[in-house]
Amino acid sequence: MDEKSSRVLVVGGTGYLGKRLVKASLANGHPTFVLHRPEVGVDIDKIQMLLSFKEQGAKLVQASFSDHQSLVDAVKQVDVVICAISGVHIRSHQILLQLNLVQAIKEAGNIKRFIPSEFGTDPSRMMDAIAPGRVTFEDKMSVRKAIEEAGIPFTYVTANCFAGYFVGGLCQPGAIIPSNQHVSLLGHANAKAIFVDEDDIATYTIKSVDDPRMINKTLHIRPPENILSQRELVETWEELISKKLVKTTISKEDFLTKLKSLEYAEQVGLGHYYHVCYEGCLTNFEIGDNEEEATKLYPEVNYVRVKDYLKRYL
Numbered sequence: 001m002d003e004k005s006s007r008v009l010v011v012g013g014t015g016y017l018g019k020r021l022v023k024a025s026l027a028n029g030h031p032t033f034v035l036h037r038p039e040v041g042v043d044i045d046k047i048q049m050l051l052s053f054k055e056q057g058a059k060l061v062q063a064s065f066s067d068h069q070s071l072v073d074a075v076k077q078v079d080v081v082i083c084a085i086s087g088v089h090i091r092s093h094q095i096l097l098q099l100n101l102v103q104a105i106k107e108a109g110n111i112k113r114f115i116p117s118e119f120g121t122d123p124s125r126m127m128d129a130i131a132p133g134r135v136t137f138e139d140k141m142s143v144r145k146a147i148e149e150a151g152i153p154f155t156y157v158t159a160n161c162f163a164g165y166f167v168g169g170l171c172q173p174g175a176i177i178p179s180n181q182h183v184s185l186l187g188h189a190n191a192k193a194i195f196v197d198e199d200d201i202a203t204y205t206i207k208s209v210d211d212p213r214m215i216n217k218t219l220h221i222r223p224p225e226n227i228l229s230q231r232e233l234v235e236t237w238e239e240l241i242s243k244k245l246v247k248t249t250i251s252k253e254d255f256l257t258k259l260k261s262l263e264y265a266e267q268v269g270l271g272h273y274y275h276v277c278y279e280g281c282l283t284n285f286e287i288g289d290n291e292e293e294a295t296k297l298y299p300e301v302n303y304v305r306v307k308d309y310l311k312r313y314l
């Protein structure tokens, strides 16, 4: 086997990010395995997707999170495990199920790298986040703790804002398509966020799996041209549609008051927008020891610029 092409198992491979990880793994020449959980049952879309992965060269591996031995057997077939299990409350949040996977990886004893389902804000910097949104970061930190206690080699991927949510919605919670008429600005709207195309997240993640520079480190994906404030994002859209939007402003206080009146899952999501857009939590720190920046490590990747991402909504 080519030393540079570890066998990769993607867990959560039919998900929003997971399917992109499968695609990137195959495109990078890794023997690619995708977990097929019996629990997907007669979900025809998932089955069809799994079959299409197989057609593209992936191997499907049957295993269940409620069957420890099946997870151990699955993990034993590969060198690298990437988990993209759900972690968005308005969809599904199963981050702690990964503790079962960590136990299986520990028992199997053969895994050279584990990338847990994170792909967002660095949870280690979010322990003071507001409740209930903090739960996302706490759960991801519980998984980190288990990984490190088990002595499993890891890479954590901090992917910042998925463009589909944040660029598509011009940073407005609850919106994923930009309006041609109106936008609600979050406070002064000058806090810098970082927007990343989801396929690029998968590409950078896959590049890191065999990279010795990324063992036991955090990979921050910070495409320099995509570090923009909400105001700059809106201006980019206005330029594309040749029109100024009508703008209203939601003060920090009003945002927090509204948050409290929502359902739990929405409160979690809004909490994340609060830290990103009002506090600038993605850009208020320098990348430190045991951390690397993806576009510096892999300059050959021609990442999608925000303006080009926005063009798909025209």
Ligand SMILES: NC(=O)c1ccc[n+]([C@@H]2O[C@H](COP(=O)([O-])OP(=O)(O)OC[C@H]3O[C@@H](n4cnc5c(N)ncnc54)[C@H](OP(=O)(O)O)[C@@H]3O)[C@@H](O)[C@H]2O)c1
Residues within 6 Å of the ligand: 011, 012, 013, 014, 015, 016, 017, 018, 035, 036, 037, 040, 046, 065, 084, 085, 086, 087, 088, 091, 092, 094, 097, 117, 118, 119, 120, 121, 159, 160, 161, 162, 163, 165
């Ligand atoms: N930074 C951002 O803006 C941002 C945005 C969205 C998500 N994220 C992060 O990205 C990661 C992936 O999120 P996603 O939105 O791509 O996830 P998703 O599409 O909601 O779900 C991913 C997969 O999770 C698996 N899953 C769901 N429920 C399960 C259960 N009960 N038991 C076992 N597996 C289950 C399924 O895998 P199968 O294929 O096995 O069915 C599903 O396809 C999460 O860590 C999330 O927090 C970040």
